[in-house]
Amino acid sequence: MSADRALRDPLDDSVRDQVEAALAAHQGRPGPLLQVLHEVQNRLGYVPPAAIPIIAEALNLSRADVHGVVTFYHHFRQAPGGRHVIQVCQAESCRAMHCDKLTEHAQRKLGVQLHGTTADGRYTLEPVYCLGNCACSPAVMIDGELHGRVTPDAFDALIAPLS
């Protein structure tokens, strides 16, 4: 998408405001791109394609450079996620405590596969490779809150209050 076309879309005006605020918070520090992208994602929930040319121009990088960084890191999202992001750990320690079964349960319960977002935009289900809660496996993170020793029943109880 060209920068000109991005500017014509009224939706992108709010994107531009948020991206510029993110740039203002980190520009001027050495090597700020990752921190800018974090700030954009914190503000908008994802890094929209329209943000790329704005960031590239401000940091004197090519759009390819910025795109390359956004796509390299698992954390950055290029499309909006669900209202709740649910991460189920898939790493060895959680495997030893049968996170495969928990993952199957979560997929069934939410009606969505790993990496997917439910049709109603409520949940995004993601794999994650270690939450550092390995003495309390299996671990799940919901909207930044960590949970340990998560059984399928406990998972249901954690999901129940989410709207």
Added chain:
Amino acid sequence: MNIKVYVPRDAAALSLGAGRVADAIDREAQRRGLQVQLIRNGSRGLFWLEPLVEVATPEGRHAYGPVTVQDVPGLFDAGFLEGKAHPLHLGLTEEIEELKSQQRLTFARVGVIDPVSVDDYIAHGGYVGLKRALAMSPGEIVDAVTQSGLRGRGGAAFPTGIKWKTVLDQPPQQKYVTCNADEGDSGTFADRMLMEGDPLMLIEGMTIAGIAVGATQGYIYLRAEYPHAQRALNEAIAAARASGYLGSNILGSGKQFELEVRLGAGAYICGEETSMLESLEGKRGEVRVRPPLPAIKGLFGRPTIVNNVISLASVPVILAKGAEFYRDFGTGKSRGTIPLQLAGNIKHGGLIERAFGLTLRELIYDYGVGSASGRPIRAVQVGGPLGAYIPESQFDTPIDYEALSAIGALLGHGGVVVFDDTVDMAGMARYAMEFCAIESCGKCTPCRIGSTRGVELMDRVLANIDRERNLQLVEELCDTMLHGSLCGLGGMTPFPVQSALKHFPEDFRKTVQ
């Protein structure tokens, strides 16, 4: 009079309900009109007892755990504020056997103090090392670290003092101290616990490193999966700065050191030091070709110390108590203590800091008390996703760098993941290849392509398609990845695969249902 009650803010304790327990204690105290001062400490690392609530009494701190919200009114009724009896009462915290038998140097304050209070830190021996360092020459500081025998705790076990010496020897210019806090290995959480439970110790260690090599700027590269550690670090950095322990004139010495936390973005490869430097510069985390070493041309092309959290956090003790004190712990070429992390299918998982030399069996059965499922333990993986699987027959191996290396394993960052007899080792070997494929930075072919081919080969083995020939190809592929990869991700992914093949061949030759 205010009674001090400790409820951890450690992420793992919170994951088991510590936040709700703290709120409940606060509410119950108010309801009863009692003066309680809640302190949100780190975790003691005894996770089967979390949420662990402690109460300060004249004879010491009494522990209660694991406490649920429902237990709170009963604890008040029983008089837990005076350390009185209750079914959850564990006695004095310091007398809990699993804690008492440890040798905590790096984790001495974790779970004890308020992590973001400079006063509390100093009251428990903090900043003694920095004050000593300020009175020493840079060369003397580096010598002390070298003499201590400290080796990189991130996994590579390279002598820390030699790294520092290389940076010190570079001509004066902008230099950096970077802390690798991208603790991505499954089964490890020591960095996280330390950053949440005693962040000032890491800050002190980095400040000493800066003074030693003439670096004025430090960066902590923290993984995005650790939001609790991010909060603790930022609070602690602000507190240190406000007290004159960071900034342009540290304790009036004229020395300068600044510190910033930078977040990663979910890439395991960024735990590799050159990839971490790329990421700190705001780029794709692609591995750099060495030489040049980061100590010569590191962050932004400048001389840079890259050390793991635990390595840097070990430095204040070495400076405060002397290199000999630290070196007297341990065995052979593995000096000092190692914070081991016991995880996976284990009854008593947690953090055990001991001098090198404890055996795996002692760790798993004396500290861990066997599997969580109650079934026999079949294997442990030591050192994260790139570490070897070790069978029961080798559990008497002492935990030190050389002894593990001698059986084809590695200690890595000290994580030990326990598996019971329901584990499918062929499935774990497939997973090792899959993980490498997901996390490869893509720069070198053996890792980028090899890992994907490895998954495909393992799928054929599991489906019993031309099995023996494909197993032969897996062996050859492992050899190529081992010798042809640019860094440890592609170069060590063969370790779990080969060790699973060697010790558990029967799992690769099961009848397909």
